[in-house]
Amino acid sequence: MRARIKWVEGRTFVGESGSGHGLVIDGPAEAGGRNLGPSPMELVLIGTGGCTAFDVVEILKKGRHAVEDCEVRLEAERAAEPPRVFTRIRMRFVVTGRSLPRAAVERAVTLSAEKYCSASIMLAKTAEITHEIEIRESAAADRSVTRGLSA
Numbered sequence: 001m002r003a004r005i006k007w008v009e010g011r012t013f014v015g016e017s018g019s020g021h022g023l024v025i026d027g028p029a030e031a032g033g034r035n036l037g038p039s040p041m042e043l044v045l046i047g048t049g050g051c052t053a054f055d056v057v058e059i060l061k062k063g064r065h066a067v068e069d070c071e072v073r074l075e076a077e078r079a080a081e082p083p084r085v086f087t088r089i090r091m092r093f094v095v096t097g098r099s100l101p102r103a104a105v106e107r108a109v110t111l112s113a114e115k116y117c118s119a120s121i122m123l124a125k126t127a128e129i130t131h132e133i134e135i136r137e138s139a140a141a142d143r144s145v146t147r148g149l150s151a
Helices: 040-062 102-116 118-123 139-150
Strands: 003-009 012-017 022-025 066-078 086-098 128-137
Touching: 022 040, 040 066, 040 086, 040 102, 040 118, 086 102, 086 118, 102 118, 102 128
Parallel strands: 086 128
Antiparallel strands: 003 012, 012 022, 066 086
């Protein structure tokens, strides 16, 4: 895996992944940036959320569960002094599908946290990571149930 970061001006950089995808990295005005893109630590948090979401969806699909959506909402706290590592990360998984068993979703989140998500496993070395799960029944399933009841 490779990446390239190029300084543009002030606190603005352009990052390019080895696969050719680019993005602007910047800081807030109070840190000398222009707030043109996420900060480096925001990218770490976004990457961690993406890593675990990938895992959870893949695990549920491999288990032949009817998962239709997965959202991970993350909140993090950082150390007050440098290096300002993450000290706490709260992950809230909102998983939507048809008749998703809670045990299957919990298992997927646990497998991601303990075995597959390299990003969260690395961050767990400095941060306490907690997981919350909300399971939502899909709207399509609700409509079919309603139609079936009224017929």
